[in-house]
Amino acid sequence: MDYSHVRDVDPAVADALSGEDERQRNTLAMIASENHVSRAVLEAQGSTLTNKYAEGYPGSRYYAGCEYADEVENLAIDRAKELWGAEYVNVQPHSGTQANMGVYLAMLEPGDKILSLELSHGGHLSHGHPANFTGQLYDVEQYKVDPETGYIDYESLEQKAEEFDPDIIVSGYSAYPRAVEWERIQDVADDADAYHLADIAHITGLVAAGVHPSPVGVADFVTGSTHKTIRAGRGGIIMSSEEHADALDKAVFPGGQGGPLMHNIAGKAVGFREALRPEFEEYAERTVANAKALAETFEAEGLEVVSGGTDNHLVLVDLRPSNPDTTGKDVESALEDAGIVLNANTVPGETRSAFNPSGIRAGTPALTTRGFDEEATREVGELIVRVIDNYDDDAVVSEVADRVQELCDDHPLYEE
Template sequence: MDHDHVRGVDPVVADALEGEIERQQDTLSMIASENHVSRAVLDAQGSALTNKYAEGYPGARYYGGCRYADEVEQLAIDRATELFGAEHVNVQPHSGTQANQAVYFAMLEPGDKILSLDLTHGGHLSHGHPANFTGQLYEVEQYEVDPETGYLDYDGLADHAAEFEPDIIVSGYSAYPREVEWERIQDVAEEVDALHLADIAHITGLVAAGVHSSPVGVADFVTGSTHKTIRSGRGGIVMTNEEYADDIDSAVFPGGQGGPLMHNIAGKAVGFGEALEPEFETYAERTVANAKALGETLADHGLSLVSGGTDNHLVLVDLRESHPDTTGGDAEEALEDAGIVLNANTVPGETRSAFNPSGIRAGTPALTTRGFDEDDLRTVGDLIARVIDSPDDEDVIADVSESVDELCAANPLYE
């Protein structure tokens, strides 16, 4: 993969681009929200569609010259509709957060009430954190997972909703390793006359492949990212029924953003097309199997997994019991030195700062894309445990780094 045209104009940026490819090739990407797209998606996202303004929607643009923009966006819509079985799909949001924003702007007024999962228990900034626009525009209260089991406390959610009387309940999470019972949350929403937004940003690909239950047709709105487990163009998506279709479209454009990023939408179209192939279901199944193998291995080394395991693509490790003097930040830094890239993460009942919390989150989507299998993930789990046991031992870091090099060489990224 070359960047000759960039190098001819800006060698500094070219060096950075090539350095990033080498970094991805030579490290294990285990950040649960990251993946490796295909060359086809890369080419689509780097296409001449980046030049095209196309405000509006297919067949109703505010600019001329949108013949191919219309074709590409309609393909993305049609393929997403087929993948998820949704009545209405908007593929224009620039991110999962802006997809959530569209739902809030369409259905809420400032000061309305949102009930969502606490960030330290696996929620997301865009679900109501005070640093995010949601926490500044709306009245937000948050539910939690059961502190003993690490599973969502559905009964506690129902009691909280009955007392708070929210206008919208948000489900779907960024650090929750278990399958979500969408129908139970929908029942709570209906009981208190609230809307239900299911954010599947992390599990979009797992839902598309049918290896995780789908909230489409259950929740009033389903939002997601289009890159994490689904490996499409980077951005967001909103799905809903025909009742809310016009409101959502207006909230995306012109309500929340101007011209769509047509090159990203092209990447979405290509990635959705790839996800419709039979091989994608195999990929999604393997992603979950790999996460289970990773979690079991970490547990065998004495590490504490939130909820005791995983049903999806990620594991969440609470270091406080097994390694009380090691923070998530310490572990993240030492692991990156060894070539394993994951992130420090808050855990339920967090006692440290979110900037240096007590846990780490590790995901398997990117490694699965590279061809890693369950045996490989058991090996990776052994390596992670070795580093966490001895984060300051340079000999351990060097030895693990050699093993990482061997794994990367055996599973090349872009050949």
């Protein structure tokens, strides 16, 4: 990337940006929520729309000069409707968390009840963690996965709904490797006279491509991120029926945020256009196939894969059975030294602190974007296991780093 203008003004920031470019080129991004956008999306996000305030919505702005902002936002909305089959779409949320906030503000009152998956079992902060605004404003009860199977305990979920009488049930997760039974959760919500919010932040692209079941048209509300498996501009999205359009629009603006980030919305529009191409379905299918190959490799090498595999883009590993004295942070740090970037993660039945948990989470979206196939992904899995088993051996970590560099060179991030 050319940062010559930045360098003229601020060499320190230019150095940091160039360093980040090099870091991404020469490491393998396997954090499940990360991906690499195209140069077209990067250009859109760095456009002069950065300069434009556009408070309000297309055709009803609070400032003049919004004709092109309107055009871009309408394109993003129309393309999102086509991708996910939604009646109503709001592309203004700055993040997936703010998309969730929009639903909560629209449909709940402070003190209302949220039933959601516990964070250590794969949920998300914005689903009701005490440190998050949701845990501070609402009464939260949480369900879990079965620690033996790693699958959502739907019977327990139903029982908790009967006992807790929630106002909204949240599904969709940040560290759950299996397909979600949206209809089953919707039935529980209907029986409890509750709303159902399906958060597809991690699987927006997989749902758009039809390689994961869709909650659109099933759940009352669907939220998501627009930069993970969908590879569009960074931010959030809300989808629903037209019935809730006015309430949701008001909850996003002015309820939860001011001016939309129009440059990010431009990135969303471009990324959605890319996702409407036939080759995106191939990308999504390969992302899942690569994740399955990764899970199979881990199991073959003796690691405990939560739920015994994956249906989506991520693999969750419990280190305790095979490496009882090794923590997720031990592995995360050693793998970063080797050029493989993933994250330590809690696992069902966690016995350690969330700051130094017993598991790791690995994702395949970014590898797949770089062109990795199943064979190459299996090799990466073998390298990961080698580091796990020798995380405190500098020589082994160095040897793995050399091979990772070769893999990066063979799968360049951006062609010059």
